[in-house]
Amino acid sequence: MAGNSRDPGRSVTARALSVLTAFDAEHGRLTLTAIARRAGIPLATAHRLVRELEMWGALERDQEGRYAVGLRLWEIGLLAPVNSRLREAALPHLQELCRTTHDNVHLAVRDEVDAMYVEKLTTPRAVSIVSRAGGRLPLHATGVGKVLLAHAPASVVHECCERGLARHTPYTITEPGRLGRELQAVRSRGFAQANEEMTLGNCSVAVPVHDPDGTVVAALGVVTHSARAEVAKLVKPLLPAAEGITQRLGEQDRSGLASLPR
Amino acid sequence: MAGNSRDPGRSVTARALSVLTAFDAEHGRLTLTAIARRAGIPLATAHRLVRELEMWGALERDQEGRYAVGLRLWEIGLLAPVNSRLREAALPHLQELCRTTHDNVHLAVRDEVDAMYVEKLTTPRAVSIVSRAGGRLPLHATGVGKVLLAHAPASVVHECCERGLARHTPYTITEPGRLGRELQAVRSRGFAQANEEMTLGNCSVAVPVHDPDGTVVAALGVVTHSARAEVAKLVKPLLPAAEGITQRLGEQDRSGLASLPR
Structure with a gap:
């Protein structure tokens, strides 16, 4: 037309x-x-x-x-639910994570075949990273991306592979078969990690953030220097933070602020 | 048309x-x-x-x-300079202020006759407040608002008074003459305070944030419980944080990220 x-x-x-x-x-x-x-x-x-x-x-x-x-x-733009609902619920938890880990803390959602950063908090000690709020990064090469991809419909994984898994470093997963096994592992152990797969020297760990109805709506992750990375230690504070965000989303919904029909 | x-x-x-x-x-x-x-x-x-x-x-x-x-x-919307330039430069300083004061920390700009909140960080200990990122509050009744009004053209002060200075609490300044003297005091001492003028029980203190060229582009403030408020103690961490933001704005401009003609 x-x-x-x-x-x-x-x-x-x-x-x-x-x-x-x-x-x-x-x-x-x-x-x-x-x-x-x-x-x-x-x-x-x-x-x-x-x-x-x-x-x-x-x-x-x-x-x-x-x-x-x-x-x-x-x-x-700030009225978009990704900000007014998700980011508002997550911000205090992101601040707390940043305070305790001294690393870069990320909240990301999936938009088609991209990971989209909703918020990034950083500290002076944190490693330098390429993300920014509103920015996009590939799903297959980042911790938050792998979480989002592991909980996306199979058609999304298929489309990512069809488009080609771009190699960002020698450690990026570029074979569809290996990516499939990696996503299965992400689902079964409940978190994702990416070791120098996006940027040499950086390691990221991420966990899913669930909506109160159980669907995965976002991923919460930290990015740190590979040499400093102890995965178990990084995952530990992420899990209660993700649960805290889910709880706040539920409180928001019950208070009707985010979803009242008008 | x-x-x-x-x-x-x-x-x-x-x-x-x-x-x-x-x-x-x-x-x-x-x-x-x-x-x-x-x-x-x-x-x-x-x-x-x-x-x-x-x-x-x-x-x-x-x-x-x-x-x-x-x-x-x-x-x-995130590409707007208020986010991509100002908020990005300020965020680490807001986090640091939040960490040290345990209070609500605000960054605001003026849009016509409103104070507009660019970011608000909070902590579990902080008092409950009505602001949110993207939200608006009156210029005459808040710490950040008074800073912005004190550095606005006289025509803006005049328009605020013409529209009427709404009374939010018994302590709100509603007489134009008194507001003028208050704004003069804000300019001469370099910070503003508002004692229960917007919300009973809350006190806010704010300082101007300058662009590298010297103009006031924003206001940086904390909101705390009136009973806890010691003005001198609240102002102390605000001043170096505001200077730090100005410095980062200058670095951004020099790196050409925010202002390169294309």
Whole structure:
């Protein structure tokens, strides 16, 4: 229907959304010309859409005339259940884990075939890592990713293998058969680990976070220096923290804050 | 121009955005009917726009058929400089403050005549407070709000007073003259405090956070129980934390991550 003059609304909405997708972590500030090019729309159209989006607060303009995602879009994005329900429930537990482990602490959900980081807390002692809140990493090469993949439908595992298991280090699991056995092990022992499979020198351990109804909604993990890693010691504080998050999710749901029909 | 058939794009974009503004903290999940009603658009239009927004990931539908803000909109919202630049720079300092004070720690920016909470960290010992990340509170009745107002243009102070200084407790400052003197004191002593002015029993103390160019971009505050509050002791860890945030903002800018033209 896009481009159909009898249904201009659809294509206009799609084009307005394409302006937003011109932005990403590496392209946080864009000129109008760059927006038009990245969104694949004519400059005049970009000009009109950007003006509307700016008026509404979805975009904001800096002193040099470049555009960035605006305060109002950030504000509305925070209403997403992944933030308003999951992250809010998890944050005190993430802080506590960070305090006790002095390592990077992660909360991630699965979006299609990516692990998506909902929050990352770090401390001065923690190793440097590539994740950030809102960022994506592969499912097969990280602790949180393996947890999410181990509890995903078989079709998701299949699709990951079809797309190819990218090798990030010499230790990344790239054979589908070996990945399948690894995911089985993750399910049976209740946690996942990844040893230098994403970044040389780093080791991650992760456990599932269950919704009160029993489904796995997220993964909670720590990333530390391989040389410091004692798996049993890392898993120990993760399990009660994951249970604590489940409990808080239940309390939220009962209080009706997150799910009341209106 | 809205509704002008020769410029359907503008009104369509505006209507698509109005669908998003149907959601707020008290209305996180909405039926299609509720969206149409709250957005002030016909049901058929709402149906079409919601379908497009859902396909794109700006909205998601739960098992009961209600809609919520989607993962993709949350992801794009996180690209806003208030998160990707300010919150990222501040988070380690907020964690450290939370660890040392055991109180609620806040980072807020000003949006027109509201204080907007960018992040809130809490601990089990902290008092219960009404703020949340993405939430808004009045400028005249909170520690962070007074800091932001003290460093805002005079026109903002004037507008706050014109709108009326709402009384939240018997201790809220509601006289413009008294507020002006209070803001002068905030500027001269370098920090703000609010004693039970927003919530009875709670006291907040806050300091400005400067951009490397010297402008005040945010306020950093702690909220504690009035009975526990020793202002000097509360201000002490805030000042080096605010300086640390300024330093990290400068490092980010120099590394070009946040401001490189593309």
